[in-house]
Amino acid sequence: VTDLVERLAVIVGPSNVLVGDDIPEELTHDEALTASPQVPAAVVRPDSAAEVAAVVALAAELGLAVTARGSGTGLSGACVPSPGGLLVSFERMAAILELDLDNHVAVVQPGVTLDQLDEATAEVGLVYPVFPGESSASLGGNVATNAGGMRAIKYGVTRHQVLGLEAVTGTGEIIRTGGRFVKSSNAYDLTQLIVGSEGTLALVTEATLRLYPRPPHVATVLAPFATLAAATGATPAIVGQGIGPLLVEYIDGLAMGGIVAHAGLDLGVAVAVREQAQAYLVVVIEQRRQDRLAEDVEELAVLLAELGALDVYVLPDHAGTQLIEAREKAFWAAKAAGADDIVDVVVPRSAMAAYITRVNAMASATASLITGCGHVGDGNVHLSVFQPDPEVRHGLVHDMIVAGVAMGGAVSGEHGLGIEKREIFLELADPAQLVLMRQIKVAFDPAGILNPEVAR
Numbered sequence: 001v002t003d004l005v006e007r008l009a010v011i012v013g014p015s016n017v018l019v020g021d022d023i024p025e026e027l028t029h030d031e032a033l034t035a036s037p038q039v040p041a042a043v044v045r046p047d048s049a050a051e052v053a054a055v056v057a058l059a060a061e062l063g064l065a066v067t068a069r070g071s072g073t074g075l076s077g078a079c080v081p082s083p084g085g086l087l088v089s090f091e092r093m094a095a096i097l098e099l100d101l102d103n104h105v106a107v108v109q110p111g112v113t114l115d116q117l118d119e120a121t122a123e124v125g126l127v128y129p130v131f132p133g134e135s136s137a138s139l140g141g142n143v144a145t146n147a148g149g150m151r152a153i154k155y156g157v158t159r160h161q162v163l164g165l166e167a168v169t170g171t172g173e174i175i176r177t178g179g180r181f182v183k184s185s186n187a188y189d190l191t192q193l194i195v196g197s198e199g200t201l202a203l204v205t206e207a208t209l210r211l212y213p214r215p216p217h218v219a220t221v222l223a224p225f226a227t228l229a230a231a232t233g234a235t236p237a238i239v240g241q242g243i244g245p246l247l248v249e250y251i252d253g254l255a256m257g258g259i260v261a262h263a264g265l266d267l268g269v270a271v272a273v274r275e276q277a278q279a280y281l282v283v284v285i286e287q288r289r290q291d292r293l294a295e296d297v298e299e300l301a302v303l304l305a306e307l308g309a310l311d312v313y314v315l316p317d318h319a320g321t322q323l324i325e326a327r328e329k330a331f332w333a334a335k336a337a338g339a340d341d342i343v344d345v346v347v348p349r350s351a352m353a354a355y356i357t358r359v360n361a362m363a364s365a366t367a368s369l370i371t372g373c374g375h376v377g378d379g380n381v382h383l384s385v386f387q388p389d390p391e392v393r394h395g396l397v398h399d400m401i402v403a404g405v406a407m408g409g410a411v412s413g414e415h416g417l418g419i420e421k422r423e424i425f426l427e428l429a430d431p432a433q434l435v436l437m438r439q440i441k442v443a444f445d446p447a448g449i450l451n452p453e454v455a456r
């Protein structure tokens with residue numbers, strides 16, 4: 001270990017190699033509910049692509065695992081270090097290198113947080129539109145998980161915003177992909193292979209991201225429904241209406257109770273309506289002009305009433321903002337309530353109502369509580385599973401995922417596979433595709449050192 005520490009110290013400086021008791025506890029895990037913390041042999045904090053490349057080359061020479069870490073807000077255990085391996089923390093690579101106002105791009109180092117980028121882009125009237133619920137998350141982590149969040153229904157997910165990358169492969173080579181252009185027809189797209197690869201193909205050292213004008217006018221519409229199926233079933237018509245909502249979220253009655261209590265909110269929903277409401281839709285619209293926004297809100301309210309909403313509330317600006325912020329913190333409310341696991345299956349949006357009905361039947365059959373919310377516009381549930389018996393819970397979560405995949409969905413909509421969902425992914429994946437994926441892994445990382453806990 002002394003030899004390793006000395007060699008790492010030559011690369012990044014002695015104060016940027018942490019071992020033993022100097023490794024903070026928070027670097028041993030992320031926010032996943034079921035993954036166990038692990039202590040790496042060393043934490044390394046590089047401050048340039050050249051340093052990252054030298055660290056990876058050394059790890060390849062010594063056959064050491066390398067796990068990248070952004071802010072550790074992941075929900076699948078994907079940045080949990082390998083025991084005996086290296087954890088590369090990007091906290092010192094946190095500069096916004098450029099806001100290019102003509103090409104509408106931001107060039108960022110991976111440790112930049114969503115908050116940091118939002119503040120900088122707001123100053124120039126632009127926005128980086130991917131808002132996964134935790135704004136302390138890093139852009140490197142967002143790229144590696146292909147983060148989604150509430151605004152995907154309008155802008156797409158991280159994948160759709162990444163125009164280019166600088167990254168270090170498993171051999172310690174620095175590659176640059178893409179550029180400041182929104183299209184290319186230029187052989188295989190390595191940028192998109194790296195996006196969502198959870199640190200298993202390359203370590204991202206710089207990202208070129210797409211920016212958009214920031215619309216100044218925003219309205220939040222809240223619609224309670226008598227049943228969850230009615231709320232989720234309304235979504236295709238809302239998307240089909242063509243007003244282009246910024247987000248379409250559903251929150252079930254129980255989760256809404258938890259969110260509202262956790263944040264101390266009063267949304268002004270009449271008691272009689274609240275008593276009947278088993279689910280809520282939250283639709284946010286943004287516009288460049290106030291008069292157009294008012295028109296959109298009016299049309300949306302009429303449609304929601306036609307679709308069976310018990311009532312329609314256009315929330316005052318501050319209440320709308322508070323509700324969205326509270327919804328972003330739904331995970332913390334669920335965790336505080338003792339949730340044992342979180343499932344983020346995605347299904348076609350038209351299958352949401354049937355999927356949730358199916359899940360509710362599974363909850364009854366196993367005497368479990370399943371409650372939650374989700375990006376219903378994208379068919380992406382975020383369900384908290386309360387079932388203290390680990391064996392029953394394991395079977396239940398397995399069956400919930402299998403049911404989603406059988407309806408044409410996927411294991412994870414946005415949290416990633418990490419170490420939590422790796423096994424079930426392998427169980428359900430097409431063997432021919434797995435062969436191709438393993439060949440891609442070998443091409444980027446021949447020694448298999450990059451995040452081996454996730455890519456086995």
Ligand SMILES: Cc1cc2nc3c(=O)[nH]c(=O)nc-3n(C[C@H](O)[C@H](O)[C@H](O)COP(=O)(O)OP(=O)(O)OC[C@H]3O[C@@H](n4cnc5c(N)ncnc54)[C@H](O)[C@@H]3O)c2cc1C
Binds near residue numbers: 090
């Ligand atoms: C309250 C809460 C709400 C959330 N809501 C959402 C949501 O709505 N949508 C959503 O998508 N996610 C959500 N998340 C999950 C999480 O915020 C995202 O997964 C985020 O992208 C993780 O970023 P991070 O910087 O914390 O990454 P980490 O947790 O540090 O790492 C995640 C993965 O990225 C890899 N990685 C990190 N940096 C790099 C790099 N530079 N190069 C290569 N690989 C790297 C890690 O190895 C790991 O595989 C939520 C989390 C919380 C706690």
